Amino acid sequence: MTRSPSPAPDPEPPQASANDFVVVLDADALGDRESRAVWVHGRAVLICRVGRRHFAVANRCPHAGRPLAGGRLSQRPFGRPTLACPVHDARFDLTTGAVRSRLTQKRLETYPVRVVDGRVEVAVPPAHPEPMDDDA
Numbered sequence: 001m002t003r004s005p006s007p008a009p010d011p012e013p014p015q016a017s018a019n020d021f022v023v024v025l026d027a028d029a030l031g032d033r034e035s036r037a038v039w040v041h042g043r044a045v046l047i048c049r050v051g052r053r054h055f056a057v058a059n060r061c062p063h064a065g066r067p068l069a070g071g072r073l074s075q076r077p078f079g080r081p082t083l084a085c086p087v088h089d090a091r092f093d094l095t096t097g098a099v100r101s102r103l104t105q106k107r108l109e110t111y112p113v114r115v116v117d118g119r120v121e122v123a124v125p126p127a128h129p130e131p132m133d134d135d136a
């Protein structure tokens with residue numbers, strides 16, 4: 001008995017994953033201690049530059065959910081680069097997202113970032129839609 005070949009399955013829609021790096025900026029678009037807000041896979045992301053290094057973090061403060069864009073970037077000699085929220089001044093370690101403040105205990109979300117051929121690339125998992133509110 002011979003079997004007819006089964007039809008090819010429908011192709012899966014492309015799914016973005018945290019391993020997918022996306023170009024967001026030219027590497028020289030930001031000067032030292034500058035940042036820029038971008039959207040990646042439906043997430044608000046803040047690209048920061050301190051010295052020669054770039055960092056990518058959620059553009060949403062873990063304290064009260066306000067945007068972190070415009071926050072002060074700094075690095076003390078031999079210290080770690082930090083971002084201070086422009087609203088209540090909570091500070092976060094840009095490398096790990098660790099909190100350097102008593103305002104919150106929640107860690108800032110960080111994302112992998114790299115510079116390839118003069119462009120900044122980040123890997124951000126897709127945002128999950130918020131559950132619908134039936135009362136709305």
Ligand code: FES
Nearest residue numbers: 061063085088090
């Ligand atoms: S909203 Fe950022 S410290 Fe309060």
